[in-house]
Amino acid sequence: MATCPRIQPMACKSLASHPFRNSSPISSISNASMFSRATYPTASTVHRSKTFACRSVSIASSNFTWEDAVHISLPESFQDDPSDLTGYFEKVKLCNRGSDMQSEFLPFVIDDQIVGHVHHGFAYHLKKYANVFTFPRDDSVRVGACLSLHESLKTPEDRTHAVGNVVKCLGEEIIPGVRNEMYPVTSSFGAPVFFSLERAAAPYFGIKVYGVQMNGYVEKDGKKFLWIAKRSQMKQTFPGMLDELVAGGLPEGISCGENLMKECEEEAGIPRSISNKAIPVGAVSYSDIKDYSYKRDVLFCYDLKLPESFIPKNQDGEVEGFRLLPVTNVANVIRRTQLFKHNCALVIIEFLFRHGYIKPECLGYLELLQSLKSGTCF
Template identity: 65%
Template sequence: MPVASYAIAGHGVRNFISSSSSSIHRHNFPFTVRSILKITPLYSPFNRNYAAAAVSSSSSTRDITNSIENAGNFTWNDVFEVSQSENGSSDLGGFFQKINLCNRGSEKRFDFIPFVIEDQIVGYVHNGFVDHLSKFKDVFTIMKDNAHETQSGHVTLQSALKTPESRTEALGNVVKCLGEEVFPGIRNELYPVTSSYGGRVYFSLERAAAPYFGIKAYGIHMNGYVEKDGKKYLWIGKRSETKATYAGMLDHLVAGGLPHGMSCAENVVKECEEEAGIPRPISSRAIPVSVVSYMDIDGYRFKRDVLFCYDLKLPESFIPHNQDGEVGSFKLLPVTLVGDVIRNTEFFKANCNLVIIDFLFRHGFIKPEDDGYLKLLQSLRSGDCS
């Protein structure tokens, strides 16, 4: 019987237990645990059989015409023409499918080994990707599994790299050496590497490299909405066609990764100005309302993302204006239409779907009477929210 794999989120680990269909491996780390305060599953998926059934049962009512690779090839007219599914707003199957798109590859989680810094698991590295790291012997130490000497037990950094600054510099040189061929989309933007939100920062890492080390990444997404004539509308952006990632896809009015040394509230204000031209007197009214999380495995990439969700009620007269060139245009859409676009197409950048589905719950567009209500709500936090 397979044994569930557990990570000790934010705390020391002595034994990391993993399993596959044929064997169970125990990784003994050469350090002492001082405290274990919280145990969370490496992967805690919702009931995927239920989700699959929900999607299958409603497939005849949905026309998903765009693959993820070509999802940006549409116009605003295509968005406006999306009609409500035959089953009405109570059909949650399309929402389950979008959440699945952010939580792929759970069956491959045992292909990854822990990335450990100072007795803490800060990430996970694919066994195949270890071959790249093993070339940098002055930076990485590949510890073997005591029970299986031919298998890697975990990855850590050389003991000479004792400070966050020295680690950041060393990892930065690795990223530069391996370059775009290994880490496509290098942005020269650093993410803090920590075992839990608000915890100690061990070093900073290029954003494009973060999924290859399986580090936890945090971000903010803001729903900018308007109320008029008793109805709610969401401002939606269409990403620039020149963006390196998800070009031309629909996106939130404001969203961004959480840089090192900046609070969520400060980041919201900064991103509001850069992405939508929202002045501080208005953006400072944004309210933190929720969190969504997901774990997505794609090849050597292990994304473990946590998104802090904000709502901002905007004046009817406000018109957003992008300042940084990352958004091509904005449209104010009825919330009901936005829900149908998520349900019936792949027009939105994948993780935006989760944040907007959360908005639909909180504003009463998804109701307890809808079949699958609790399962869908639970699935919005399929990742580790520590």
């Protein structure tokens, strides 16, 4: 039986207790009888007619248009309160689900270090690979029980090869969206790499995953504007939703800064002569549990002030288009809808704090600020 005496219980901050959890997403709306929580525009909504102020918009899944997004962003489209942080709290909650499911996961341990968490249902699929994984002797999830790699797998290369073969054997039915992109498996950022794992498998093994996300902004006449991307409908995840100007996961063997410049060029056509001026400004984190998936992500945030004359142009086919919107309008979209890819909303909320758009006078200011680091990834 595999036992792990050094394992400590997982810590996870819960957002369930924040004072806005049962509040309506809009404090005051014109013709409120036309609105309800069910008719609030989201990217996952089934096809039905939406009424925004005096205008009807039809949204089918993520097939909203730029015209829809721009209209929703206008201050005059709703008579709501920009200082109401409820809509921001809801976006944080979307990235931090399932804390009550933690007991259903086994710690994944290598060399006495917890590197991930595996749901006992997913562990069932791994049991046929006894030459790769070591399991508790029964199916219960007990204190001290853990999943580990077979003692014969000593080197990172051996572990990468063995686990990679398991991922291939499990196939798309168990682990969908294989990208042939490898992520390092570590106990913490910058720690030694135990082995490398296919990106699509990362949430099923509950490993810590890191990424870079950049807010590209422009200043005109003393006002700030953000470049916003709309993801391609062909993307495997969150197709057609709104996104930062540049974002990407951090694969093995590349630094955050170098990866950001690479993503800038691929996603927005930003040359290195401009992207090398991007400023690292912090990070957000979250822990999201759903079914067998346990996402423990840290996103390193960057700001890049762009020339007014610069127009982004996608190079890799992953972006449908770009729009330059006033920061206040982007904030309205995040507060009012779920049109943004969930984790991107967190990065923009963090931008709103740093640039003074969310003020200490707003009820819940400190709690929202702290909630942007709800993950256990540091």
